[in-house]
Amino acid sequence: MSNATATAPNYELIQRDGLDTGLLEISMGPHHPSTHGVFRMDVKLDGETVVDLQPVFGYLHRNHEKLAENMSYLSSMPFTDRLDYFNSMTNNWAYALAAEQLIEIEIPERAEYLRVIMSELTRLVNHVSLVGFFVNDLGALGTPLLYAFREREKILDLFEQASGARMMCNYFRFGGLRNDVPEGWLDRAREVVDRFPKFLDEYEKLLCENEIILSRTQGVGNLSKELAISAGITGPMLRASGESYDIRKVDRYGIYDRFQFRVPYSEGDVGDCYDRFMVRMLEMRESIGILKQALDGIEDGPVLGNAPKVFKPKPAEAYGRIEAPKGELGFYLIADGTPKPYRFRVRPPSFINLTVLRDMCLGQKVADAVIILGSIDIVLGEVDR
Amino acid sequence: MTTPNTSPGIDLDDTTRAELERAGVIVSKVDYLYNWARGGSVWPLTFGLACCAIEMIASATSRFDISRFGSEVFRPTPRQADLMIVSGTVTKKMAPQVVRIYNQMPEPKWVIAMGACAISGGPFKQGYNVLKGIDRYIPVDVYLPGCPPRPEAVLQSLNYLQEKIRTQDIKSDPAFTVGRRQYPVPEFTGTDLEPPYNPEVWQPPANPNAQPLEEATA
Numbered sequence: 316m317s318n319a320t321a322t323a324p325n326y327e328l329i330q331r332d333g334l335d336t337g338l339l340e341i342s343m344g345p346h347h348p349s350t351h352g353v354f355r356m357d358v359k360l361d362g363e364t365v366v367d368l369q370p371v372f373g374y375l376h377r378n379h380e381k382l383a384e385n386m387s388y389l390s391s392m393p394f395t396d397r398l399d400y401f402n403s404m405t406n407n408w409a410y411a412l413a414a415e416q417l418i419e420i421e422i423p424e425r426a427e428y429l430r431v432i433m434s435e436l437t438r439l440v441n442h443v444s445l446v447g448f449f450v451n452d453l454g455a456l457g458t459p460l461l462y463a464f465r466e467r468e469k470i471l472d473l474f475e476q477a478s479g480a481r482m483m484c485n486y487f488r489f490g491g492l493r494n495d496v497p498e499g500w501l502d503r504a505r506e507v508v509d510r511f512p513k514f515l516d517e518y519e520k521l522l523c524e525n526e527i528i529l530s531r532t533q534g535v536g537n538l539s540k541e542l543a544i545s546a547g548i549t550g551p552m553l554r555a556s557g558e559s560y561d562i563r564k565v566d567r568y569g570i571y572d573r574f575q576f577r578v579p580y581s582e583g584d585v586g587d588c589y590d591r592f593m594v595r596m597l598e599m600r601e602s603i604g605i606l607k608q609a610l611d612g613i614e615d616g617p618v619l620g621n622a623p624k625v626f627k628p629k630p631a632e633a634y635g636r637i638e639a640p641k642g643e644l645g646f647y648l649i650a651d652g653t654p655k656p657y658r659f660r661v662r663p664p665s666f667i668n669l670t671v672l673r674d675m676c677l678g679q680k681v682a683d684a685v686i687i688l689g690s691i692d693i694v695l696g697e698v699d700r
Numbered sequence: 701m702t703t704p705n706t707s708p709g710i711d712l713d714d715t716t717r718a719e720l721e722r723a724g725v726i727v728s729k730v731d732y733l734y735n736w737a738r739g740g741s742v743w744p745l746t747f748g749l750a751c752c753a754i755e756m757i758a759s760a761t762s763r764f765d766i767s768r769f770g771s772e773v774f775r776p777t778p779r780q781a782d783l784m785i786v787s788g789t790v791t792k793k794m795a796p797q798v799v800r801i802y803n804q805m806p807e808p809k810w811v812i813a814m815g816a817c818a819i820s821g822g823p824f825k826q827g828y829n830v831l832k833g834i835d836r837y838i839p840v841d842v843y844l845p846g847c848p849p850r851p852e853a854v855l856q857s858l859n860y861l862q863e864k865i866r867t868q869d870i871k872s873d874p875a876f877t878v879g880r881r882q883y884p885v886p887e888f889t890g891t892d893l894e895p896p897y898n899p900e901v902w903q904p905p906a907n908p909n910a911q912p913l914e915e916a917t918a
Contacts, residue, residue, distance in 0.1 A: 345797055348746050348776040352753070353794055374794045375750055378827030385826070394823065400751035400848075464761035482751065482848055696750055 338366065341681075345374045349452050349685040352695030356672075356684065363680045368673045375699040383659035387625050388414050388648075389489065391659065395646075396483040398661065399697040401441050404433040404474070405639045407487035412568060413635030413646035414489050417628040425616040426491035427570045431609045432504065433477075433486065434637075435602040436470050439511065441640035442551075442595040442602075443467060443518075445692045449592060450522060452689040453531050459522065466514055469507050476500055490620030501610060508606045515599055523596065532588035536675040536687035540584050546671050550642025550664050552691060554579065555594045556586030562638035574608045576601045588690040595692075625654050641665050641692050661700055665693040731870050738782075738808065739862040740770040745781035747801070750788025752815040752848040759851035769858050778804040783861070785854075786840075789817035789824055790831040792893050796885050802838045803882040808875035810865070812857050813840045816847045823847065836897035838883055 344355035353374035359367035379398060383391040395410045396403035408430055415422070447463030471481045477496045478484040486493055522528055538548070543556040553560055561578040563571045579597035581590040628650040636645035642664025651657035668691050676684045710727055712720075720727060748756065760766045760774065775781045778801045790798055802811070813834055816822030821832035834840065841864060844857040870876050883901065886893040897904070 345794065346747060346778075346801055353749055374791060374797075375789060376791055376793065376829050377750075377789055377824045378829055382824065382827055397751055397823070400754060461762050464758060465763065468758070468761075468763050481850065482754065 336362075343684075344371075350688065351448065351693055354688075354693070354695055354698070356688070358676075358681060358684060360681055363682075365676045365679055365681055365684055368676045368684065370669065370672055372669075372695070372699050375695045377696070377700065379661065379700040380659050384656055387654045388417075388628075388656060389624055391656075392487065393483065393485040396485055397696055398663065398700065399639065399641065399644070399665070399694045400482060401444060401694060402437045402640050403482060403484045404437040404486060405637060405644065407485070408434055408569075409635055409637045409639065409644045410646045411487045411489055411635070412637060413633045413648050416633035416635060417631055417648060417650050418489060418622065418626055420490040420622050421620050423491055423617045423620060425495075425613060426618040426620075428609050428613040429492055429496065429618065430487065430569055431571070431574070432606060432613070433474075433484075435606045435609070436473065436504075438602045438640045439599055440467050440470050441692075442599050446518070446522070446592065446595060449686070449689045450528065452685050453528060455527075459518070462514075462518060462521075466511070469510075473500070473504055473507060476503070488619060488622065490622030492618045495618045501613065504606075505610050508603055508610065511603055512600070515596070515603075519596060523593070528592075529589065531683075531686060532592060532690075534585070534587050535679060535683045536588045536690060538586035538671060538675055540586065542671060542674060543586065547667050548642070548671060550638070550640070550668065550692075551594045551598060552586075552591055552642065552668050555581045555590035557581050557584050562636060562643055566636065568635075568637060573612070574605045576605050588686055591690040591692075627652055627654050636662070639664055641694070641697075642668055661697075663697040663700060665691070666698040666700075669693055669698060731868070734870060735866045735868050738868075739865040741773075742771045742783045742810070742858070742861065742865075743773045743775050743781050744771055744783040744785050745778055745801070745805070746774040746776045747784060748787055749790060749794065749798075750815075750817065752787035752818070752846075755848045755851055756785055756787045756814065756854060759854040764851040764855060766855060766858065769855065769862070771858055778802075779806065781805055782808065783810050783812065785812045785814050786818040786834045787814040789815075789822065790834050791829050792831055793829070793888055795831045795834070795837060795893055796888055798834060799837045799883055799885045803880075803885070807880050808868075808873070809881075810841045810861055811838055812842045812844055812861060814844045814846075814854065814857070815849060816845060819843050819845060831893070833902075836902045837886060838898075839881075839901055 339360040341358050341360065342355060343358055344350040345353040350356070355371040357369040357371060358365055379394055383394060392407060392410060395406040398406050443463045443466050447460035450459040474484050475481050477500060478486040478493070538552070538556050540557045543553050544558060557580060559578050559580040564578060579594050579601065581594060630652050631650050632648070634645055634647045636643050643662065644664055645662035647660040647662065648656045649658040672688065672691065675687050679687065710729065712727055717727065758764060760772060766772055784802055784805065786798065813819050817824060818834050821830050824830040825832055842857045842860050844853055846853055874881065883898055886895060
């Protein structure tokens with residue numbers, strides 16, 4: 316760990332060409348266009364170089380865990396939507412997985428397929444928006460983000476047809492899904508999925524070999540594999556640092572063992588912003604592959620098992636985790652025999668991925684700190700909970 | 701096609717008005733012209749707090765396109781913005797900054813409380829760290845319910861705001877008479893906000909059960 320952690324040089328007063336220049340401290344945030352929400356970075360600068368960085372959060376602490384400990388298990392489901400508000404479907408799934416361990420319930424086949432379809436569509440929404448925001452932080456104001464949101468709207472329409480809401484879907488239930496998808500939904504989903512690669516081609520052509528993106532992101536914000544593993548980084552960030560680790564492959568939760576897909580990861584040990592950007596671009600292609608297989612394999616049937624709405628699980632512990640678009644999202648529940656959980660704990664991927672922000676930013680320019688933060692892919696609802 | 705009435709509230713018969721317009725003269729009120737221009741170019745602040753911020757961004761993208769209503773110029777600095785869209789949950793740690801940003805905005809300025817959380821605390825109202833409505837500290841012009849509201853709703857709230865702007869009277873509106881409105885910034889003590897609300901802006905609702913004696917007996 317000692318080698319892996321970068322340390323700040325001990326600057327007190329810098330003398331340069333006879334000028335006495337001290338360190339400049341700036342507070343970026345909580346209201347700052349680049350911090351992706353209400354996040355604050357206290358940055359110490361020597362000229363333009365970051366010599367120290369202190370992240371300050373808690374501006375969006377909404378007491379998720381405490382609220383969930385005071386309501387029944389099912390009542391927490393809509394609250395999980397609002398954790399990582401880009402990916403309500405995957406949040407639902409992680410929570411449903413944890414609670415299903417407590418009550419041991421069979422999930423119908425069709426529900427399993429729809430869960431995979433919804434989660435992979437969510438992954439597309441998340442990655443495409445993230446790339447848009449990331450390029451926005453680089454200075455490409457507008458265009459890539461508008462392209463990204465255009466595609467996002469198509470998928471949100473599907474979510475709206477299935478669940479009634481664009482963002483806060485609240486679609487999963489213990490033992491399946493709340494309702495079946497409407498008639499013709501699968502055809503519309505296939506249409507969106509079939510058209511998506513064409514958009515990705517365009518997006519990749521615009522961005523992946525863009526001179527400005529290459530020079531701004533390559534070699535910026537390096538994260539070594541060693542530090543990434545010891546800090547508990549998961550998701551695309553860990554894979555960009557050279558470790559092929561994907562919970563869809565490790566746990567094979569749901570029915571992920573039935574699908575053929577590859578896990579993109581970076582071969583080198585650099586783990587810079589460009590790697591993190593590229594891993595997400597490649598992951599979208601794999602998601603489309605999974606979606607096509609799932610849309611081929613899905614059959615008619617019920618979508619909800621006979622799960623009771625209010626139940627009192629026996630005293631037990633359960634941990635359900637999934638590969639959310641941002642990393643490992645886990646829910647840890649302790650049941651004590653009452654209808655409410657005794658302890659409700661969220662393992663948020665973006666919070667844990669954020670812990671290496673200081674290590675990645677030291678020695679970089681202040682404009683790069685903005686990009687590095689953007690490449691981590693944080694959502695403050697999940698960081699602060 | 702009829703010519704729009706450019707002189708509302710001015711006692712002028714149609715023939716005189718048409719005659720004047722032929723001569724290139726338009727009789728109008730300063731209020732009308734000023735409000736027309738103001739309402740057509742409201743510059744919102746790029747100010748995202750939580751989930752609703754994503755729908756606010758979506759309302760600015762191509763499908764919904766807030767620029768049709770003249771408000772696409774999102775400014776990151778409060779010094780150049782007219783409109784603050786409080787988009788999301790205001791926690792007790794964040795509330796002082798929200799009030800401070802509002803104080804920095806120049807007049808005239810308006811506030812849209814977007815989403816259930818900004819209006820009342822929403823689903824997180826029971827939480828120990830959530831402010832139960834931003835209207836406790838700053839005046840709110842339009843309340844936009846939803847969790848989160850759809851982008852179309854954002855556009856409608858903007859239309860309501862424009863309607864409100866059109867009725868502004870420059871002579872009496874506080875935006876033009878009292879200078880830059882500033883409200884005291886509450887202090888976050890680590891557990892709660894001090895004071896809990898600004899009595900100038902908000903008063904706790906009266907208890908409906910505590911009726912005066914004569915009304916109760918009548």
